[in-house]
Amino acid sequence: MEYPETPQRPVTDILHGHKVVDPYRWLESDKDPEVVAWAEAQNRLARDFLDNIPLRSALERRLTELKRRDVQSPPYKVPHGSRVFFWARKAEQERRVYFVRERPEASAEVLLDLHELDEDEDVYPGYLSSLRGLYPSPDGRYVAYGVAKGGSEYPEVRIMNVETRELLPDTLQGRGLMDLNWLPDGSGFYYTAGPPKSSVPENELDYWVTTWHHRLGTQAEQDRKVYDEKDRLVWGYVFPSDDGRHELLLRAASSTASELHVRPLGSSEEPKPIVTGFDGEHMGTIVNGRVVFRTADSAPGGRVVSVDADDPRKENWRELVPQHEKDSLTGIYVADRLLYAVYDRDVHAVVKVFDSEGGFIREVTLPGLGSAEVYASRSEQDVWIVYESFLSPPTLYRYDFEADALRPEGGSAADIGAGFVTRQVWFRSKDGTSVPMFLVHREGLEPDGSTATYLAASGGFGVAFRPYFVRTAFAWVEAGGIFAVPGIRGGGELGEEWYKAGILKNKQNTFDDLFAAAEWLIGQGYTCSSKLGLYGRSSAGLVAGAVLTQRPELFRAVMCDRPLLDMLRFDRYGYGGDWVAEYGSPEDPEFFDILRRYSPCHNVSSGQDYPSVLLRTAENDIACHPMHGYKMAARLQKANPTGNPVLLLVQPSSGHEMDHPTVSAATAEKLDQGCFLMQELGLKPPPGW
Numbered sequence: 112m113e114y115p116e117t118p119q120r121p122v123t124d125i126l127h128g129h130k131v132v133d134p135y136r137w138l139e140s141d142k143d144p145e146v147v148a149w150a151e152a153q154n155r156l157a158r159d160f161l162d163n164i165p166l167r168s169a170l171e172r173r174l175t176e177l178k179r180r181d182v183q184s185p186p187y188k189v190p191h192g193s194r195v196f197f198w199a200r201k202a203e204q205e206r207r208v209y210f211v212r213e214r215p216e217a218s219a220e221v222l223l224d225l226h227e228l229d230e231d232e233d234v235y236p237g238y239l240s241s242l243r244g245l246y247p248s249p250d251g252r253y254v255a256y257g258v259a260k261g262g263s264e265y266p267e268v269r270i271m272n273v274e275t276r277e278l279l280p281d282t283l284q285g286r287g288l289m290d291l292n293w294l295p296d297g298s299g300f301y302y303t304a305g306p307p308k309s310s311v312p313e314n315e316l317d318y319w320v321t322t323w324h325h326r327l328g329t330q331a332e333q334d335r336k337v338y339d340e341k342d343r344l345v346w347g348y349v350f351p352s353d354d355g356r357h358e359l360l361l362r363a364a365s366s367t368a369s370e371l372h373v374r375p376l377g378s379s380e381e382p383k384p385i386v387t388g389f390d391g392e393h394m395g396t397i398v399n400g401r402v403v404f405r406t407a408d409s410a411p412g413g414r415v416v417s418v419d420a421d422d423p424r425k426e427n428w429r430e431l432v433p434q435h436e437k438d439s440l441t442g443i444y445v446a447d448r449l450l451y452a453v454y455d456r457d458v459h460a461v462v463k464v465f466d467s468e469g470g471f472i473r474e475v476t477l478p479g480l481g482s483a484e485v486y487a488s489r490s491e492q493d494v495w496i497v498y499e500s501f502l503s504p505p506t507l508y509r510y511d512f513e514a515d516a517l518r519p520e521g522g523s524a525a526d527i528g529a530g531f532v533t534r535q536v537w538f539r540s541k542d543g544t545s546v547p548m549f550l551v552h553r554e555g556l557e558p559d560g561s562t563a564t565y566l567a568a569s570g571g572f573g574v575a576f577r578p579y580f581v582r583t584a585f586a587w588v589e590a591g592g593i594f595a596v597p598g599i600r601g602g603g604e605l606g607e608e609w610y611k612a613g614i615l616k617n618k619q620n621t622f623d624d625l626f627a628a629a630e631w632l633i634g635q636g637y638t639c640s641s642k643l644g645l646y647g648r649s650s651a652g653l654v655a656g657a658v659l660t661q662r663p664e665l666f667r668a669v670m671c672d673r674p675l676l677d678m679l680r681f682d683r684y685g686y687g688g689d690w691v692a693e694y695g696s697p698e699d700p701e702f703f704d705i706l707r708r709y710s711p712c713h714n715v716s717s718g719q720d721y722p723s724v725l726l727r728t729a730e731n732d733i734a735c736h737p738m739h740g741y742k743m744a745a746r747l748q749k750a751n752p753t754g755n756p757v758l759l760l761v762q763p764s765s766g767h768e769m770d771h772p773t774v775s776a777a778t779a780e781k782l783d784q785g786c787f788l789m790q791e792l793g794l795k796p797p798p799g800w
Contacts, residue, residue, distance in 0.1 A: 112756050114748045115152035127700040131679065131713070138741040139680075141730065146741070150730075150761045153744060157725070157758040164786045169796035170586060174778050174785065177527075177582045179203070183507060183520070185486040185495035187247065188215060190353050191295070194251030194273070196222070205773040209245060211273060222273065225772070228258065241772040243288070248297040249353070253279075253327070255300065257288045263731055263766060265305060270327070282331040284323050290348050294376075295355040299326040301337060303348055320346045324377075351376055352397035353489060357420045359397055364389045365692045367573035367603070367610060371395055373402055373420050385423040391607055392573070398445050398489060403431070405443045411607040413440030415452065415469065431469030439606035446487035446494050449512070453485055457535065458547055458604045459578055462496065464512070473515060478503065480533055482577040495520075500578040501551045501594065502528030502585070530554055531588055533578065538597075538631040541623040544612075547604065548597040548628055549578065550637075551588050558636035563592040563792040564643050566629060566666075569602035570621040571650025572693060573610040576602060583785040590794050593637055599624035599654070615695050616705060622657050629665050641667050644788045648672040649735055649767065650693075656711030656743065659721065668723040668791035670784060673732055673767055676739040678710035679703070685733035712739070715746040723755040723791045727762065727783070734767035758787075 119134035140146050161167070183199035195212040197219075206225035212218070228240050243257035243266040252273055257266030265286045270279040285304030293300040303322045322338035338347045338360060350359040360372040360382050368389040372382035386393045391407025403417045415432035418424075431450065434440070438454035438461060445451075449472070450465040460483035462475040477483055481500030487493075496517060499505040504527075508517040534550045556562070565587045569576040576596050584594040598604030601613025601621040613621040625645075632638050643666050647655030652674020659669045679697045681687040695702025707713055724747055728740035744759035760783065788794075 112156070112748075112752070114752065114757075115149055115156065117149065117745045117748065119749075126679070126697070127703050129703075129707070131707075133742075135742045135745045138745060139684075139736075139738040141737045141741070150737075150741065150759070153759040154761050157760045160756060160758055161760075161783050161786055164790045166789055166796050167782065167786050169800040170785050170789065171778065171782050173586050173589070173796075173800045174582050174781055175774075177504070177585060178774050178778055180504065182505070185497065185507060186212075186215075187486075188488060188491055188493075189247055189249055189251040190488065191249040191297070192251040194247070196245070196247050196251075196254070198245075200774075205775060207242070211251075222254070222276075223256070223271070228772075244291065246291045246293065246300070247273075248293045248300075249295055250297045252297055255291055255293075259766070268302070279327065281325065281327065281329060283325055284331045284334045285321060289320060289346070292348075292350050294351050295353055297327075299324060301325075301349040301351065301358075303346065322347050322349050350396070352420075354397075354400070356400060357397050357402075359395060359402065361394070362389075365572070365689065367392045367607070368692065369393050371402070371404060373397075373423055383423050385418065394442070396445060396489070403443065403445060403450075405440055407607055410434035412438070413606075415440070415443050415450065415465075432465055439603075441603075442485065444485045444487040444494075445489045447489075447492040447512075451485050451487055451494060453483060455575060455577070455604065455606070458549070458575060458598050460498075475510060475517070476515075478506075478517070480535075480578055482579055499580045500528075501533050501549065501580065501596075502531050504580045527585070536631075538627055540600075540620070540627040542620070544600070544620075544624070546597055546599060546624050546627065548595060548631070551584065551594040551596075553588060553591065556593070560633075560636050560639050561642055562638050563587075563590075563789075563794040564595055564632055564638040565592055565646065565788060565792075566595045566597070566625075566632075566643065567646045567651075568597050568599045568625055568628070568654065569604070569651055570599040570613060570625070570647075570654045571601050573601075573603035573607075574650075575604045577604075583781050583788075586785060587789070587794065590789065590797050592792075592794050593632075595628065595632060597624060597628035599628070601650075601654075614693050615702070618694065618705065618709065621654055622661060622709065625654060625658055626662055626665065629662075640665055642792055644668040644670075644792050646670045646672065646784065646788065647674065650675060652676070652735065652739075653678070653711070657709045657714075659724065660711050660714040660716075661709070663719060663721045666722045668725075668788055670725045670727070670787060671740070671743070672727045672784070673729055673735045674726070674739055674743075675735050676710070676743045677712040678706040679713065681739075684736035684738065687736070712742050712746060715743075715750050717750045719750060720754055721747060721751055721757070723787075724757045725760065725783075725787045726758065727760040729762040729765040729767060731765060732767040737761065755791075 120137050122133045122136040124131045179202040184197045186195045186197040188195045193214045195215050198207045198209045200207045209223040210219040211222045241259045243259045245256040247254045255270045259266040266288050268283050268288045290303040306319045323334040324337045325334045346363045348361045358376045362370040370387050371385040371393050374382040393406050395402050395404025401417045402420050412434045414434040416428045418428050438456045442453040448467045452463045454461040459480045464472040484497045486495040494510040496508045497505050507520045509520050532554050537545050540546050603610050645655050645666050652671040655671045656676045675681050697703050726740040726744050728737040747757040
């Protein structure tokens with residue numbers, strides 16, 4: 112590979128008595144013209160490589176076929192009216208179309224066609240805006256929605272009159288939209304937004320959030336500050352009750368640490384605490400004057416509790432559903448006086464139904480070993496479940512409680528999983544811990560030590576890699592490969608304690624679990640190092656980067672997608688400062704030593720043979736700044752310029768969440784990932800592609 116020239120301009124820091132030399136600090140200035148030109152040159156090199164992979168056209172056809180099917184969302188009926196809202200996309204369409212029905216039985220009318228959503232001509236010519244959330248008012252008269260330009264994490268809020276389809280001239284405070292919840296009477300809403308650029312230091316823009324009250328028909332200057340966090344690392348959200356009596360306040364310090372408070376709706380009095388201390392994840396709703404919530408208090412696996420919203424002291428808590436001995440509670444939903452609880456059982460979904468007092472009624476029979484999302488309205492009987500698995504695309508079902516049956520809505524998913532199997536195995540990690548892993552492959556596969564294997568995992572922020580339908584992975588097993596998903600520590604596969612065992616001082620457990628997964632696959636005769644590939648995204652991109660530098664001989668190809676890789680400076684950009692609860696702070700001498708030992712950017716060795724590497728970043732990513740991919744690419748290319756290819760892709764008009772505005776754009780991104788891994792591991796397209 113003839114890589115673009117990357118000058119070294121060393122910057123030396125003395126950190127806790129240690130000299131740390133950073134030769135590529137200049138690449139952190141991602142908007143600087145010199146850095147932009149360098150990134151464009153890297154992109155051209157990567158595109159030339161990826162676009163000329165022989166199997167590309169065949170894989171593109173197959174990935175497109177897997178995406179081109181009719182899909183629709185669960186319908187949402189407003190609590191104080193008759194209107195019903197939902198979105199749908201036909202197989203031949205590129206984008207979603209949002210619909211409204213005047214009554215549940217009425218015909219659907221187009222509310223918002225994303226094919227007609229404005230282009231990002233003022234940001235990225237030729238790129239389309241994307242929609243971030245659609246929030247109907249309780250009476251269905253209005254919808255608020257966010258329009259994101261260039262993959263921005265800060266969408267512009269628009270408010271539409273449903274009857275006339277006209278946009279209101281209202282404006283809001285701050286930058287973008289992070290959450291929006293209507294008041295019960297539809298007169299306005301609470302919203303959480305980032306601060307204006309002029310209000311806080313530039314390097315703290317992504318840390319501060321404020322909750323405001325907006326009354327319809329007014330401008331931003333008239334919005335009232337409702338909840339203003341004094342801690343820049345804590346975000347607050349306000350949820351009004353349907354009966355208009357109370358509001359629930361959720362304070363989140365991370366994706367797995369939150370508090371709950373409550374007060375009378377619209378009151379300026381100090382909220383009454385329900386759960387404090389940020390010890391675990393808490394979520395809830397208010398039903399008939401009582402707060403019904405999931406808590407990790409005295410229950411790492413989660414339990415359901417209710418308490419009077421006017422007097423939520425702990426001594427008044429009433430346990431409805433106790434912690435299960437094995438299953439881990441991930442969500443609780445209320446519909447027609449019934450409680451629907453979603454659990455993880457050995458990393459697959461279980462849905463249980465309880466009465467309003469917590470009495471167990473039954474377990475819902477799901478189609479198989481998969482994942483399930485429940486959608487329920489407190490005032491309606493209908494419950495909707497979206498189910499998917501490694502071998503089945505997301506499918507919408509209506510749950511008929513009386514018949515205890517799931518009924519497909521909008522057409523069932525095609526039976527594409529015939530001839531393939533999903534198995535769960537367990538293996539031992541370095542410290543003896545038993546770790547689960549899913550294996551997906553063709554029926555009758557005989558281990559011969561040479562099967563191309565695609566390994567993916569989570570390993571961060573308590574996020575569980577459950578059985579989801581991954582198009583590239585399904586195409587992989589169609590081509591004769593194995594898709595392997597270990598539930599490594601740091602993820603949420605086995606509950607709160609499993610997550611905590613892979614963060615902060617325990618982070619090396621995450622990497623050791625993945626090493627053990629790879630070694631088990633090799634030891635059991637499924638594959639070998641020359642046929643083993645690894646994919647990781649976001650915090651899992653850090654896992655992939657750490658594995659790449661600690662055990663480079665173990666894999667043939669590694670892809671780090673929107674990753675964290677410089678762990679001595681991760682807290683200086685975007686949301687990074689929020690994540691010291693996950694990794695520890697480089698400013699702390701004890702955590703500095705831990706971070707330095709596994710920081711991928713600081714553990715690249717000159718002359719080392721590394722696997723083929725594809726690094727992918729997004730230029731508007733405020734979660735994992737592009738500098739992580741930039742600096743890692745420079746280090747790897749310098750360390751072994753004649754070795755396996757090291758490619759850097761920079762996604763334009765894109766942010767961290769890969770919010771693709773079209774089916775074609777989503778397929779193009781999956782295509783690069785699949786092409787790279789299949790090419791490097793020698794997997795060929797099967798007949799029929």
